[in-house]
Amino acid sequence: QVQLQESGPGLVKPSQTLSLTCTVSGGSFSSGDYYWSWIRQPPGKGLEWIGYIYHSGRTYYNPSLKSRVTISIDTSKNQFSLRLSSVTAADTAVYYCARLLTIFGVVSMGEFDYWGQGTLVTVSS
């Protein structure tokens, strides 16, 4: 059974950088069929895709966040990470990591089949 677990600070000061890590257990982390993803949900609001990363390190980002987002991967530890710079109160959200299951690694195909439990990050001084 595939499991994803987010970790990182629950409180970040405005203008600083939010950093989270997702640890994956079970399954094949380096399979070419998966993109490892970050998705967030502000309190009481809907889901917003942040970006994802392939095992090769290739990344895709939401254009609205692209200038502030960096996603990286460490296949030796079965982990991938999110960094979001220059945060404001608008970045307060539950952050989920998830697995995008594709067909032969084609990024336009696929769905998010496994999700972490989510972690609330509050931006406040």
Added chain:
Amino acid sequence: QSALTQPPSASGSPGQSVTFSCTGTSSDIGGNNYVSWYQQHPGKAPKLMIYEVSKRPSGVPDRFSGSKSGNTASLTVSGLQAEDEADYYCSSYAGARVFGGGTKLTVL
């Protein structure tokens, strides 16, 4: 890319059927068959319910079904049960991943 459009709420009585819509454009829903639906209970992570417009993952009851016509995808829940009360989100690909705003299902 713009978010997909979903009605904010829907309701039905136990045993009834309810259908949610998810409207996009020819650049997302209308342009591919990779529409997925997610169920989210309060305080929980989303759960995949439908993928590739109409396919169900293992373990999802066959009361849940999906379809698509043009730029609009639909999720139907038949034989409503109390545990179906949740938020439902659609998603597709439009050069990037997009989600709908979600529909809150109330079981009366």
